[in-house]
Amino acid sequence: MRKIRTKHRDIRVKPKNVGYQLYCTIDGVLTPVVYKNKDINDVEFYEEVSITKRRRLSRQKSLQNTRSFNTPVIQDSTVINPLFVFNYNSGIKEVTSGNNLKTWNSSIGTNQLTMPVTATQPDIGLKGNGIAGVSPIYFNYDNSDYMIFSSGVTLTGDFTIFMYLEPIPLIPKVHKKHRFLGKSDDNDMYFSIGESGNTSYTLSFSSISKVKVSITPEYWQPSSKKILITLQRSGTNLYIRENGVQVASETVPTTDFAFNQFGIIGGLTSDTYNGSLYHASAYDGYITTELASLERAIIKKASLAKG
Numbered sequence: 523m524r525k526i527r528t529k530h531r532d533i534r535v536k537p538k539n540v541g542y543q544l545y546c547t548i549d550g551v552l553t554p555v556v557y558k559n560k561d562i563n564d565v566e567f568y569e570e571v572s573i574t575k576r577r578r579l580s581r582q583k584s585l586q587n588t589r590s591f592n593t594p595v596i597q598d599s600t601v602i603n604p605l606f607v608f609n610y611n612s613g614i615k616e617v618t619s620g621n622n623l624k625t626w627n628s629s630i631g632t633n634q635l636t637m638p639v640t641a642t643q644p645d646i647g648l649k650g651n652g653i654a655g656v657s658p659i660y661f662n663y664d665n666s667d668y669m670i671f672s673s674g675v676t677l678t679g680d681f682t683i684f685m686y687l688e689p690i691p692l693i694p695k696v697h698k699k700h701r702f703l704g705k706s707d708d709n710d711m712y713f714s715i716g717e718s719g720n721t722s723y724t725l726s727f728s729s730i731s732k733v734k735v736s737i738t739p740e741y742w743q744p745s746s747k748k749i750l751i752t753l754q755r756s757g758t759n760l761y762i763r764e765n766g767v768q769v770a771s772e773t774v775p776t777t778d779f780a781f782n783q784f785g786i787i788g789g790l791t792s793d794t795y796n797g798s799l800y801h802a803s804a805y806d807g808y809i810t811t812e813l814a815s816l817e818r819a820i821i822k823k824a825s826l827a828k829g
Contacts, residue, residue, distance in 0.1 A: 527623075528785075531827075534614055535543060537751075537762075540744050541759075543570055544570075553810060554570050554653070555570070556570055565801050571664065580693070588639055589812060589815040589816050589818070589819045590819070591604060591607045591609065591612045591629070591630075591668075591801075591803055591816070591819065591820070592604060592607055592629055592630045595805065595807070595809050595811070595812050595816075597807070597809065597810065597811050597812070598811075601665050602682075602805050602806060602807030602808075602809055603805065603806050603807075604630050604631075604804070605631065605633075605675060605677075605771060605804045605805065605806055606628040606630065606631055606633045606675065606803060606804055607628055607629045607630050607801075607802075608626055608628055608629070608635060608657075608799075608801065608802045608803065608804040609629060609798070609801050609803075609823060610655075610658045610659060610800045610801065611615075611655050611656065611724065611823070611826070612627075612655065612673070612689055612825070613626055613627035613628060613629050614626055614646070614654045614655050615627050615634070617646060617654050618640060618643065618652065620640070621645060621646045621647070621650040621651075621652070621654075622640060622643035622644065622646070622650065623637070623643055623644050623645070623646055623654075623659055623669075624636065624637060624638065624643055626659070626669070626779055627714045629789075630783075632673070633656075633672055633673045634671070634672040634731070635669040635670070635671060635672075635781055635784060636669060636670050636672055636761075637667075637668065637669045637670060639768065640664075641665060642666050642667050642668060642791075643667065644659050644660055644661045644667040644668075644669065644785070644799075645659070645660040645662065646659065646660070646829075647660060647828075647829035648798065648829060649662075650659050651731070651829055652828070652829030653828070653829060656827065656828050656829065657827060657828055657829035658688070658798040658799060658824075658827050659799045659800075659821035660794065660795065660797070660798045661684070661785045661795045661796060661797060661798070661799065663793075663794055663795070663796035665691060665719070666786075666791045666794045667785060667794060667795075668677055668783055668784060668791075668794050668795070669783070669784045669785060670706070670782060670783055670787035671782045671783065671784070673685070673782075674705075674778065674780060674781070674782035675780065675781055675782065675804060676778050676779070676780040677755075677778065677779045677804065677806070678806075679755075679776065679779050679806075679807075680754075680755055680757070680806075680807050680808035681754070681755050681779070681802070681804060681805065681806060681807065681808070682752065682753070682754045682805040682808060682809045682813070683703075683713075683751075683752070683753040683754070683802075683803070683804045683805075684750065684751070684752055684801060684802070684803045684804075684816065684817070684820055685702060685750070685751045685753075685801065686748070686749070686750045686751075686800040686801040686802075686820050686824045687700075687702075687717070687748070687749055687751065687797055687798060687799055687800065688745060688747060688749070688797050688798040688800075688820065689749070689795075689796070689797040690794075690796050690797040690798070692796055694740065695725075695743065696716065696741050697716050697741050697742045697743065697744065698715075698716035698741055698742075699714065699715075699716055699717060699718075699793040700714060700715040700716055700795055700796070700797065701714045701785060701786055701794060701795050702714055702715075702784060702785065702794065702795060703780055703781040703783070703784060703785045704781055704782075704783045704784075704785075704786050704787040704788055705780055705781050705783065705788065706782055706783055706788065706789065707788070707808075708780075708788055709787055709788030709789065709790060710726055710727075710729045710732075710788075711725050711726060711727060711728070711780060711781065711788075712724070712725075712728075712730050712781070712787040712788070713753065713779075713780070713781070714726075714787065715727050715742055715807050716741060716742050717734075718734075719737060719740045719741075720736060720737055720738070720739070720740055721734045721737065721742075722736075722737045722742035722770070723735040723742075723755070723762055723770060724734045725760065725774065725778040726780070727775060727778075727779065728777075731775055731777060733760055733772050733773070733774050733775075735770045744764070745764045745765055745767070745769070747799075748800070748824065749764055749765060750763075750764070750765050750766070750801075750817055750820055750821055750824075751763070751764060752764075752766075752813070752817060754808055755774055755779075755808065756808040757776070758774055758775070758776060759771065759772075759773065759774065759794060760773070760774035762773045763817070765817075765821065766814060766817045766818070766821075784799070784802065799826040800820075800823075801820050801823065803823060
């Protein structure tokens with residue numbers, strides 16, 4: 523966001539991709555319409571008013587009829603509750619002057635994703651060129667970016683996890699070591715993609731208890747550039763879906779799956795996730811009846827992101 527100085531005040535100008543700028547005529551002079559706002563340091567400034575583009579507005583309206591992420595799922599008289607919901611357009615609590623994300627609040631419950639160390643804070647948008655609440659969160663491998671859950675999560679029994687991502691390979695078409703969920707004190711408890719050759723997804727509970735999805739090519743290729751990954755456990759069955767289509771079915775142990783980090787496994791800072799995160803949520807049960815509607819809602823919401 524750039525800043526222009528007028529005779530009486532500073533005006534911070536929104537990037538062009540946010541919407542069409544609104545003007546009025548004052549004494550015959552075309553003047554931008556502004557409103558008073560405050561930054562994260564509580565400093566007041568004036569920000570230009572923009573009119574939402576028609577295409578973006580219609581997409582926003584279409585979301586009004588989609589399933590909420592924050593409400594329980596009622597399935598066969600059983601209540602399945604969301605444990606946390608992180609979405610790029612809400613809960614962005616603390617952003618540093620360098621456009622790095624320090625604190626991200628879950629939209630339900632009290633959990634947070636945090637990173638107090640500036641050097642390893644992810645960016646708002648690709649390379650930090652995004653806008654808080656509008657752009658996805660970008661994790662840069664070169665900086666070993668990752669985030670910590672303020673409260674560790676333990677999934678017992680059945681569960682459903684959603685993650686909408688844009689995994690970015692460090693070498694073109696070589697997707698490996700995309701590390702998503704990990705536990706700070708255990709290098710063998712994690713969920714990732716491409717931990718070894720000819721393997722896509724890995725859900726690991728211990729050094730001797732892992733579920734690996736085998737693939738014929740050496741490296742996994744996502745079904746689309748941006749992808750919704752759905753991970754579900756039902757009893758001893760593990761199901762993995764990409765953009766609403768099942769891509770794997772494996773036998774899985776009923777061991778608790780615990781994590782307190784995103785983007786890193788244990789203390790292995792040499793290989794962290796490289797790419798963007800739009801959405802991450804977890805539910806304490808195996809969702810079937812409303813699964814497709816939740817997936818559609820996540821994909822629609824992510825489609826509105828910019829940068």
